[in-house]
Amino acid sequence: xxxxxxTGERAWIALLRVAPHLMxxxxxxxxxxxxxxxxxxxxxxxxxxxxxxxxxxxLGERLLVARYNLSRLLxxxxxxxxxxxxxxxxxxxxFMLSITRAGKALRQKMWPVYAEAIAAALDRKLTTAEADTxxxxxxKLR
Amino acid sequence: xxxxxxTGERAWIALLRVAPHLMxxxxxxxxxxxxxxxxxxxxxxxxxxxxxxxxxxxLGERLLVARYNLSRLLxxxxxxxxxxxxxxxxxxxxFMLSITRAGKALRQKMWPVYAEAIAAALDRKLTTAEADTxxxxxxKLR
DNA sequence: TCCGGTTTGTTGCACATGCAACATAATGCG
DNA sequence: CGCATTATGTTGCATGTGCAACAAACCGGA
Numbered sequence: 001x002x003x004x005x006x007t008g009e010r011a012w013i014a015l016l017r018v019a020p021h022l023m024x025x026x027x028x029x030x031x032x033x034x035x036x037x038x039x040x041x042x043x044x045x046x047x048x049x050x051x052x053x054x055x056x057x058x059l060g061e062r063l064l065v066a067r068y069n070l071s072r073l074l075x076x077x078x079x080x081x082x083x084x085x086x087x088x089x090x091x092x093x094x095f096m097l098s099i100t101r102a103g104k105a106l107r108q109k110m111w112p113v114y115a116e117a118i119a120a121a122l123d124r125k126l127t128t129a130e131a132d133t134x135x136x137x138x139x140k141l142r
Numbered sequence: 143x144x145x146x147x148x149t150g151e152r153a154w155i156a157l158l159r160v161a162p163h164l165m166x167x168x169x170x171x172x173x174x175x176x177x178x179x180x181x182x183x184x185x186x187x188x189x190x191x192x193x194x195x196x197x198x199x200x201l202g203e204r205l206l207v208a209r210y211n212l213s214r215l216l217x218x219x220x221x222x223x224x225x226x227x228x229x230x231x232x233x234x235x236x237f238m239l240s241i242t243r244a245g246k247a248l249r250q251k252m253w254p255v256y257a258e259a260i261a262a263a264l265d266r267k268l269t270t271a272e273a274d275t276x277x278x279x280x281x282k283l284r
Numbered sequence: 285t286c287c288g289g290t291t292t293g294t295t296g297c298a299c300a301t302g303c304a305a306c307a308t309a310a311t312g313c314g
Numbered sequence: 315c316g317c318a319t320t321a322t323g324t325t326g327c328a329t330g331t332g333c334a335a336c337a338a339a340c341c342g343g344a
Contacts, residue, residue: 009260217294
């Protein structure tokens with residue numbers, strides 16, 4: 001009684017090998033330019049495009065990051081004054097997160113390097129149609 | 143002059159979110175049954191299907207794992223007597239790696255749990271054609 | 285043959301992560 | 315209301331990972 005198809009297995013292995021490898025490559029590109037890790041960019045970008053302050057819980061949900069991980073990641077960003085934590089009015093447990101001016105500036109400086117790394121690692125290796133298909137397939141796995 | 147397409151960016155973000163999440167899910171399934179991490183299975187399986195002893199270098203290449211990471215991963219597997227390191231005849235620096243009987247037994251016991259986790263996280267969410275496409279697209283990114 | 289450069293593998297150290305336990309606040313049910 | 319349950323966020327501890335430096339062996343050209 002095998003409940004796993006051979007094709008599914010191949011897709012899994014490809015994912016297992018390729019995804020971490022790509023992430024390391026992009027991470028290395030950022031580090032090579034003296035920038036902080038990918039995760040920092042992610043937080044900054046999500047906060048910036050949210051427009052309004054976000055609950056820590058909601059940010060974690062969007063980034064698919066565990067609470068205890070996010071908690072300490074945000075500590076580091078806050079220490080560098082890239083984000084701010086304000087007490088939450090509705091819920092005394094939570095915090096409202098917002099990106100600072102310095103945070104926006106850093107994100108903007110990082111973007112060209114990040115974009116070039118993504119282009120090299122992914123974009124230039126796929127046609128537009130292929131990239132679109134890939135995105136759609138991955139989204140089905142959420 | 144943006145060298146990164148919008149579609150490529152979407153694919154990247156999907157990969158960044160989905161892949162780690164899937165890995166954590168599968169990892170959790172193994173842990174829940176008292177089994178060692180995914181990486182252990184990977185090593186055991188690669189050694190078993192290789193049929194013959196493998197150089198550490200070659201294993202690292204197939205698994206896309208960094209040398210210093212692999213080195214310590216293998217230490218742990220060796221401590222548990224799941225693999226063996228034999229001095230390499232051709233090259234006094236290297237080792238030949240082989241899976242032990244206990245290693246094969248463990249891998250076999252892990253497989254049903256692993257397969258079920260992959261089926262739940264990936265296989266059942268895609269048609270066969272989709273899984274095939276996904277595997278092919280990811281392979282293009284190596 | 286000799287010697288510089290490369291390849292292979294390991295390790296000390298700092299840092300990041302997972303887990304379990306915790307503190308505090310909100311929620312909901314009797 | 316009162317109290318158990320759930321939700322949110324933090325932290326101590328053990329473990330895993332990245333980096334840089336290292337040791338040892340191999341390779342190849344002069």
